[in-house]
Amino acid sequence: MSTADVPDHVLIVDDDREIRELLSTYLAKQGLRATTVPSGRHMRAALEEAGPFDLIILDLMLPGEDGLALCRDLRAGKHKAMPILMLTARDEEADRILGLEMGADDYLTKPFAARELLARVRSVLRRTRMLPPNMRSDSSNGEGAPQMLGFGDWQVDTAARHLIDAQGVMVSLSGAEYRLLRVFLDHPQKVLSRDQLLGLTQGREAELFERSIDLLVSRLRQRLRDDAREPRYIKTVRSEGYVLSAAVRAVG
Template structure:
């Protein structure tokens, strides 16, 4: 018996009032009910659905949500496909915590590559899930507001460069393409979405990798160095990515979105 959105909406309406609204997407009914009960007990508002189709309906009918808990192995569209679609659409800023029954490194990395903010392998303790949920929500609140000036653009222009957001590569002023790794593109996109805003290393790590990647803040420095090389940006006198001592980095160029 499948659990549909409407009765879950009525159940969510009885939960304690909270600014944190969680959507659970998992085809296992027992897990949905257990997680819903536990999160509600801890003061969160919760809706739970079994498939990607129900997820889309819940997003339209019951949103906005502050976080989506998304199972990897779903009937029909799997969690990775849904995560990718969410990141490509109007819900791209909504944090995603991915769940999976397979504790494999490749799955974890792929989930983070698709844009998940954190990753938790089954079986897990409910207390650990709650801690992860709170940590992701806390990191999200730390982030400066997204200017959203780049949303929907297929090309972004700054300085002597353009970014093809479909192919995910750079194009210099001579028309030469410069390839970017997935991590380099994600970092660049974060900077382009938050131009002239100081971002701490912790914020950059949260936006590009997620804490589940178990990387140190120093890895952001290395990634910034690689991205500067791609942009031919002199680290001693950078034109685009400037270091703000004791705070982080700022993308100093203006960004123009092109449809």
């Protein structure tokens, strides 16, 4: 069997047995392979025994560690590149934003139609596969990575996730701004398309309105005090995307 013939393997983490069984059965009928577990502890065991998975469907409200804590831990560990679709019974905007800030790729509120879930799963998998193989893993917070990075007149504290200017003044970043900046730092002087930036930042924020990657770049330029008409650091490459023009160095 070729790699193309191997079905995508989805890990479903939900404490509701009925939901686990329904999703597993439905995804199997759609040509996907599904493994189900009821908790974070079982999720970790499955990752070690049956992983890697192509995508994790993660319920927000779990006994013990909740989905937000598990999402954060996944993004900080060796499974940080694994796509995550978060489920919740609550339709609170704060929950959605926090889930995306923690690194979830998409967010779906219960109750939902099975067809919508399938569409979201396929969309996340498609976005992930649009990236070149050497760009699929997020190298932020990796073991052995320098805590301080520099480019131009700026430094970035990768532990605290903020900018420091030439005078030593700290500039705070939102989670989305930091993720975008970290993508540029991990791939300096390389032109990145909007689709690649969307996949690498691993957030659904960019789907909430058209060309929102452009708006996020604009916000990051403001943090860097970059002139939008003649930017020094994040330059626009017409019809292609954006590039961090400065070289990146380890500091200290």
